[in-house]
Amino acid sequence: MNAGDTAFMIICTVFVFIMTPGLALFYGGLGRRKNMVNNMMNSAFIMGLGIVLYVLIGYSLSFGEGGGSFIGSFKNFGLSGITKDSLAGSLPTFVFVAFQMMFALITPAIITGSVAGRMRFKALFFFIALWSIFVYYPLAHMVWGGGFIGGEIGALDFAGGDVVHISSGTTGLILAILLGKRVGYAQTSYRIHNVPFVLIGVALLWFGWFGFNAGSALAANGLAAHAFMTTAISAAVAMLTWMLIDVIKQKKATLIGACTGIVAGLVGITPAAGFVDMWAALIIGITVSPVCYFGIVLIKRIFKIDDALDAFGCHGIGGIWGGILTGVFVNPAINGGKPGLIFGQTEQLFSQIEGILVTFVIVITGTLLCAGIVRMFIPLRVKKKEELIGLDMSEHGENAYPSFTGLD
Numbered sequence: 001m002n003a004g005d006t007a008f009m010i011i012c013t014v015f016v017f018i019m020t021p022g023l024a025l026f027y028g029g030l031g032r033r034k035n036m037v038n039n040m041m042n043s044a045f046i047m048g049l050g051i052v053l054y055v056l057i058g059y060s061l062s063f064g065e066g067g068g069s070f071i072g073s074f075k076n077f078g079l080s081g082i083t084k085d086s087l088a089g090s091l092p093t094f095v096f097v098a099f100q101m102m103f104a105l106i107t108p109a110i111i112t113g114s115v116a117g118r119m120r121f122k123a124l125f126f127f128i129a130l131w132s133i134f135v136y137y138p139l140a141h142m143v144w145g146g147g148f149i150g151g152e153i154g155a156l157d158f159a160g161g162d163v164v165h166i167s168s169g170t171t172g173l174i175l176a177i178l179l180g181k182r183v184g185y186a187q188t189s190y191r192i193h194n195v196p197f198v199l200i201g202v203a204l205l206w207f208g209w210f211g212f213n214a215g216s217a218l219a220a221n222g223l224a225a226h227a228f229m230t231t232a233i234s235a236a237v238a239m240l241t242w243m244l245i246d247v248i249k250q251k252k253a254t255l256i257g258a259c260t261g262i263v264a265g266l267v268g269i270t271p272a273a274g275f276v277d278m279w280a281a282l283i284i285g286i287t288v289s290p291v292c293y294f295g296i297v298l299i300k301r302i303f304k305i306d307d308a309l310d311a312f313g314c315h316g317i318g319g320i321w322g323g324i325l326t327g328v329f330v331n332p333a334i335n336g337g338k339p340g341l342i343f344g345q346t347e348q349l350f351s352q353i354e355g356i357l358v359t360f361v362i363v364i365t366g367t368l369l370c371a372g373i374v375r376m377f378i379p380l381r382v383k384k385k386e387e388l389i390g391l392d393m394s395e396h397g398e399n400a401y402p403s404f405t406g407l408d
Helices: 003-030 033-063 093-111 121-144 148-153 161-179 195-217 222-250 255-269 278-302 311-329 347-375 384-389 391-396
Strands: none
Touching: 003 033, 003 093, 003 195, 003 255, 033 093, 033 121, 033 391, 093 121, 093 161, 093 195, 093 311, 121 148, 121 161, 121 347, 121 391, 148 347, 161 311, 161 347, 195 222, 195 255, 222 255, 222 278, 255 278, 255 311, 278 311, 311 347, 384 391
């Protein structure tokens, strides 16, 4: 065991944990006042459910001993076989478990942005439980646990392009299609009700993302420092790029646009953070903002899909773009892999695309299965009257602002 690595990874684990309440603030601020509690609760409950599930079966199915190309085993059920003296590289195994457990919290929380304002809380609770088992744990095993995508295809995913962002964003899009549009969609102005919460949420997300990406080096070393810097560069330049798009399109820079650009830049660099040079991180940040911006326009205005808080628009599209550009810019001298397209070779790029396609198949199949099981027992969507009242009162019996007596 290395004490420095252990201390560093415990700190990174705390950083990543903060991302889930940060996302709750981000989504809460972006939504409508009458759905504030529900939007935050949709992320908050996963901090409980996700930890319990991960301890019982999640770690074992993702990284447990044995297993095959597509799923782990139950040998470490309930973390059996792991003691305080067990090691994962230079780390106590419990530290590695805790770090990966935080990924299993933030990933399903991202999904909830697509279904904001209309999905029944009870249905979401059981959907997230099933989705974690049938989609997230197998995908984590296939990419990071020596399984099919990372081991046999050879796709690179440093900190969660496939596992976290493409999976959650695509799932959110499918659920948005299944649920249908919110009442009054395209006829009613859905105003963001708390811009300061959005900024606070994004600040916590960016803070946590440093642990998310740098911690994926699994040691306090140069690779962690490299991932930290690529993360900072991509997020910063993506923020500025989105601001420029706002100025061109609306003649004014907006705080919401700046915050959205930060998220897009963080998503885009996630699969590439430990594989590409600094100049490549700059290019990823510059390009991911327009790709996500026009992707959101395509989804909402052309396809008329109500991806309420743009989970697919930012995380799905940004994850796909980042995964592809990983295959373009990967430099083997940094952390292995095969030379990217920029170095005149195509093998890694094709592996990245293949890994993304396999991820799509797994996520689409698993999401439809989980939604189908849940809707056999619980309606996925709230009734129209409940939606008009607001999910805070209809689903939770709470008001985020009990002293507020004005009108929206």
